[in-house]
Amino acid sequence: MRDWPMMTGLLILAACNAAPAPAHAGNTAPDTQVVFDIRSWGKLVSHWQVNADGTGEIWRVADGGTMSVYDIRKFQLHMDTPVLARFVAASNAFKRKTRRPIACKLQITDMHYGDMTWSGSGAEQKFTFNHGCRSKAMDPVFDMIQQVNEVVAKQAAIDAEPFETVHNGPS
Numbered sequence: 001m002r003d004w005p006m007m008t009g010l011l012i013l014a015a016c017n018a019a020p021a022p023a024h025a026g027n028t029a030p031d032t033q034v035v036f037d038i039r040s041w042g043k044l045v046s047h048w049q050v051n052a053d054g055t056g057e058i059w060r061v062a063d064g065g066t067m068s069v070y071d072i073r074k075f076q077l078h079m080d081t082p083v084l085a086r087f088v089a090a091s092n093a094f095k096r097k098t099r100r101p102i103a104c105k106l107q108i109t110d111m112h113y114g115d116m117t118w119s120g121s122g123a124e125q126k127f128t129f130n131h132g133c134r135s136k137a138m139d140p141v142f143d144m145i146q147q148v149n150e151v152v153a154k155q156a157a158i159d160a161e162p163f164e165t166v167h168n169g170p171s
Helices: 004-008 081-097 136-155
Strands: 033-040 043-051 053-061 070-078 113-119 125-130 164-167
Touching: 033 136, 043 070, 043 136, 053 136, 081 113, 081 125, 081 136
Parallel strands: none
Antiparallel strands: 033 043, 033 113, 043 053, 053 070, 070 164, 113 125
16 A cells, blocks of 8 residues: 555656657747646646746645545645746756657656646647656756756745645545
């Protein structure tokens, strides 16, 4: 049985065989939304979205759940100008790094996986990752995923109470 609170802390993920949408050369329009999702065994472990104005949401698995029955608590988040600038810088660096697939070898098959999607800048770019996919080329990607997540999870102002709680699994 897995410990869900521990799993939510495992946000340092590796990318594997990324399949980003083609980027348009010379496109400098800002993204209107960046979305990040992490799953394990098909179940959502963590999600956040950040809009161009610094508002967004972060979804967290509530303490006390199991692999098959758990609640996801959805919170509003807000970034002031300095935090939003740090987020945009980290997110854009990650976006540039992951425009093309990054070679790695799937070494561990039972790890978290997910994606980060940038949209609204004229073309969507999506980078798919798997923590079990390893290579030297992936090391900087690990760091970038952690940097973007730390801005969202540790620097954004997150409401104390969820605006919604969703129950997953049997009642």
